[in-house]
Amino acid sequence: MKKKIALAFAGLLLMIFASFAPTTAQWPPAPTLQTDKYIVTGGEMDALVQLELGGLPLPPLNVPFVSRAPYVTPQAMWQNISFSIPLNASGVPVAPYGPGTGPAAIVFLTVPWMSIKSLEHVFFSGTLGYTRIKLLPIPGSDGMGWLYTLPGIADVDIYAINTFMPNPYPGPYNVTNPPQIPIALWTSPSPMNGTPAAIPSFPWSTTYPFPYIGADGLPGFLPTSDDGFGDGVPDPAGSSVLFLPLQMSVESWNGTAWEFTFGGPFVLPMTTGTAFDIVVAPGRALDGTIKMFTGAPWDANKKFVTYAYAWSFIQYYLSDGPPVVKLDLVYGGTEKKVKDVDVIPDINCDNTVNILDILVVAASFGSIDEGAPAPPGYDPTGEGEWPGPYPAYMPAPWTVDAQPNLVGNSFDARADLDNNGIINILDIVAIAVQFGATL
Numbered sequence: 120m121k122k123k124i125a126l127a128f129a130g131l132l133l134m135i136f137a138s139f140a141p142t143t144a145q146w147p148p149a150p151t152l153q154t155d156k157y158i159v160t161g162g163e164m165d166a167l168v169q170l171e172l173g174g175l176p177l178p179p180l181n182v183p184f185v186s187r188a189p190y191v192t193p194q195a196m197w198q199n200i201s202f203s204i205p206l207n208a209s210g211v212p213v214a215p216y217g218p219g220t221g222p223a224a225i226v227f228l229t230v231p232w233m234s235i236k237s238l239e240h241v242f243f244s245g246t247l248g249y250t251r252i253k254l255l256p257i258p259g260s261d262g263m264g265w266l267y268t269l270p271g272i273a274d275v276d277i278y279a280i281n282t283f284m285p286n287p288y289p290g291p292y293n294v295t296n297p298p299q300i301p302i303a304l305w306t307s308p309s310p311m312n313g314t315p316a317a318i319p320s321f322p323w324s325t326t327y328p329f330p331y332i333g334a335d336g337l338p339g340f341l342p343t344s345d346d347g348f349g350d351g352v353p354d355p356a357g358s359s360v361l362f363l364p365l366q367m368s369v370e371s372w373n374g375t376a377w378e379f380t381f382g383g384p385f386v387l388p389m390t391t392g393t394a395f396d397i398v399v400a401p402g403r404a405l406d407g408t409i410k411m412f413t414g415a416p417w418d419a420n421k422k423f424v425t426y427a428y429a430w431s432f433i434q435y436y437l438s439d440g441p442p443v444v445k446l447d448l449v450y451g452g453t454e455k456k457v458k459d460v461d462v463i464p465d466i467n468c469d470n471t472v473n474i475l476d477i478l479v480v481a482a483s484f485g486s487i488d489e490g491a492p493a494p495p496g497y498d499p500t501g502e503g504e505w506p507g508p509y510p511a512y513m514p515a516p517w518t519v520d521a522q523p524n525l526v527g528n529s530f531d532a533r534a535d536l537d538n539n540g541i542i543n544i545l546d547i548v549a550i551a552v553q554f555g556a557t558l
Contacts, residue, residue: 149203149204149206149212149216149227150203150204150216151201151202151203151204151229152202152203152204152205152216152226153201153202154199154200154201154202155199155200155202155421155458155459156197156198156199156200156234156458156459157197157198157199157200157456157457157458157459158194158196158197158456158457158458158459158462159191159193159194159195159196159197159454159455159456160193160194160455160456160457160462160463160465160468161190161191161193161453161455161465161466161467161468161533162190162191162425162452162453162454162455162468163188163189163190163191163412163452163453164183164184164189164191164238164450164452165181165184165189165410165450165451165452166181166182166183166448166449166450166451167179167180167181167182167405167408167448167449167450168180168182168446168447168448169403169404169405169446169447169448170444170445170446171443171444171445171446171447172442172443172444173440173441173442173443174442174443176404179404179405182242182254183238183240183242183254184240184242184489184532185242185489186242186489187488187489187530187531187532188531188532189452190531190532190533191238191452191454191532192532192533192535192538193464193466193532193533193535193536193538194462194536194538195236195238195239195538196236196237196238196454197234197235197236197459198230198231198234198235198236198262198363198456199230199231199234200228200229200230200264200456201228201229201230201231202226202227202228202266202421203226203227203228203229204216204217204226205223205224205225205226205268206219206223206224206225206226206227207219207220207221207222207223207224207225208221208224208225208269208272208342209221210225222268222269223268223269224267224268224269224272225265225266225267225268225337225340226265226266226268227263227264227265227266228262228263228264228265228266228359228361229261229262229263229264230261230262230263230264230361230363231261232258232259232260232261232262233258235258235262235363235365237255237256237257237258237365238254238255238256239253239254239255240253240254241253241254241489242254242489251371251372252369252370252371252372252380253369253370253371253372253377254367254368254369255367255368255370256365256366256367256368256385257365257366257367257368257382258363258364258365258366259364259365259366260364262361262362262363262364263361263362264359264360264361264362264389265337265338265339265340265359265360265361266357266358266359266417267339267340267354267356267357267358267359268356268357269356270353270354270355270356271341271353271354271355272340272341272342272353273337273339273340273341273353273354273358274310274339274341274348274349274350274351274352274353274354274358274392275338275339275348275349275354275358275359275360275390275391275392276308276309276339276348276349276350276354276390276392276393276394276395277330277348277360277388277390277392277393277394277395277428277429278305278306278307278308278309278347278350278393278395279303279304279305279306279309279316279317279330279395279396279397279429279430280303280304280305280306280396280397280398280399281301281302281303281396281397281398281399281430281431281432281433281449282301282302282303282304282398282399282400282433283299283300283301283302283400283433283434284299284300284302285298285299285300286298286299286300293436293439294436294437294438294439297434297436299434300318300434301431301432301433301434301435302315302317302318303315303316303317303318303330303430304316305330305347306395306397308349308350308351309347309348309349309350310344310347310349310351311346311347312347314347315331316330316331316347317329317330317331328386329362329364329386329388330346330347330348330388331346331347332346332348332360333345333346338360339354339358339360341353348360348390349392350392350393354391354392354416355416356416356419357391357416357417357418357419357424358391358392358416359390359391359416359417359424359426360388360389360390360391361387361389361390361426362386362387362388362389363386363387363389364386364387365384365385365386365387366382366383366384366385367382367383367384367385368382369381369382369383381437381438381444382437383432383435383437383446383448384432384435385450386430387428387430388428388430389414389426389427389428389454390414390426390427390428391414391415391416391417391424391425391426391427392413392414392427393411393412393413393414393427394410394411394412394413394414394427394428394429394430394451395409395410395411395429396409396410396411396429396430396431396449396451397409398431398433398447398449400433400434400447403433403434403447404447405431405433405447405449408431408449410429410430410431410449410450410451411429411451412427412428412429412451412452412453413427413453414426414427414453418558421458422457422458422461422558423455423456423457423458423461423470423558424455424456425453425454425455425456425468426453426454426456427451427452427453428450428451428452428453429450429451430449430450430451431447431448431449431450432446432447432448433447434446434447435447435448455468457558461558463553463556463557463558464476464536464549464550464553465556465558466479466480466533466534466536466550467479467533470557470558471555471556471557471558472550472553472554472555472556472557473554473555476550477547477550477551477554479531479533479534480534480536480542480546480547480550481547482529482531482534483529483530483531483534483542484534484542484543484547485541485542485543486529486530486531486541486542487530487540487541487542488530488532488535488540488541489530530542534546536549536550537549
């Protein structure tokens with residue numbers, strides 16, 4: 120059945136490809152009103168990847184967190200977000216910024232690429248040759264977004280299927296003109312269920328497009344309703360979509376330094392609603408994999424927001440080789456962003472620093488993150504040390520679990536408030552000095 124569905128998708132897309140051109144969002148038509156720095160204070164990032172080398176698929180691997188819960192480390196990521204002057208539902212700036220009448224409805228967002236500090240994570244990989252691997256998403260250009268300040272005027276959920284289709288262009292095939300190309304379709308309950316959500320441009324570009332936002336350039340905007348965003352239920356004030364165009368850089372440790380291994384797409388189509396993605400790829404290991412996360416709208420004072428994302432790439436060509444390298448990747452997560460002047464050590468993201476936050480630290484006290492060298496005498500419960508001999512680039516002792524990997528059983532990244540890879544008294548102190556604080 121899945122094979123028939125995939126073939127139907129490919130046929131549909133081939134028929135409409137010539138007439139379908141994804142609209143590129145225009146940069147904010149209104150001047151910037153304010154720019155603030157936002158810190159990611161909580162969330163998670165969960166991904167499953169399969170590499171194919173010369174036609175040989177490697178075992179699927181959880182990334183970037185291989186052997187622990189996929190929580191992100193608080194305050195290790197940030198970016199500036201610029202807000203335009205407010206516009207009414209007709210796109211006209213409202214007083215005192217312009218002649219528009221009626222309440223403010225739309226604010227355009229811009230994220231300068233130079234302000235983006237993204238995840239940087241190290242893990243030890245048996246799958247990729249028993250070496251240390253570092254993942255680092257790198258911004259390719261400025262991010263863009265839309266904030267709807269009135270209730271009921273937008274529906275910003277993202278429901279998508281990601282699959283692949285035959286390349287309509289003839290060979291010879293290579294990394295810039297591969298035999299298959301990844302594509303995305305809207306899926307139920309999207310109002311455009313079954314229609315294209317994103318198709319790469321041709322000739323093939325290594326920059327994968329974001330979901331189609333419609334001719335109006337306003338994703339999920341209900342007065343025009345010309346795109347596939349939404350689930351049929353209008354969203355509250357503060358609903359938003361944010362696109363961050365990233366590329367994932369993968370580096371490996373060669374004994375003395377990090378060296379670039381390969382890179383691939385890592386676009387983040389983020390929403391304050393629900394983000395859902397399912398892989399439809401018959402015969403592929405990731406076939407049927409689902410990622411689903413839910414965000415929360417901006418508060419009225421723009422102090423904080425939670426964005427969710429879920430997306431995938433199937434049969435993405437990374438290299439002509441030899442060997443030819445292909446990528447299947449499905450990922451999703453959440454990011455709670457808080458204005459820098461309002462950040463508090465709210466580990467469980469309930470907007471209050473309380474005993475529940477201290478309990479998270481206590482439960483993982485003394486544990487060490489994967490990829491971080493263990494200090495002398497470290498012996499996590501239920502694990503031993505890596506059964507040497509140690510490679511020259513692995514300073515002993517390292518710890519390992521059954522995968523194998525390097526992580527303490529109880530390590531919880533939410534508790535690593537000073538971002539040093541170990542849960543210790545400094546993390547408890549960070550909570551104690553702001554105990555009782557609220558957003």
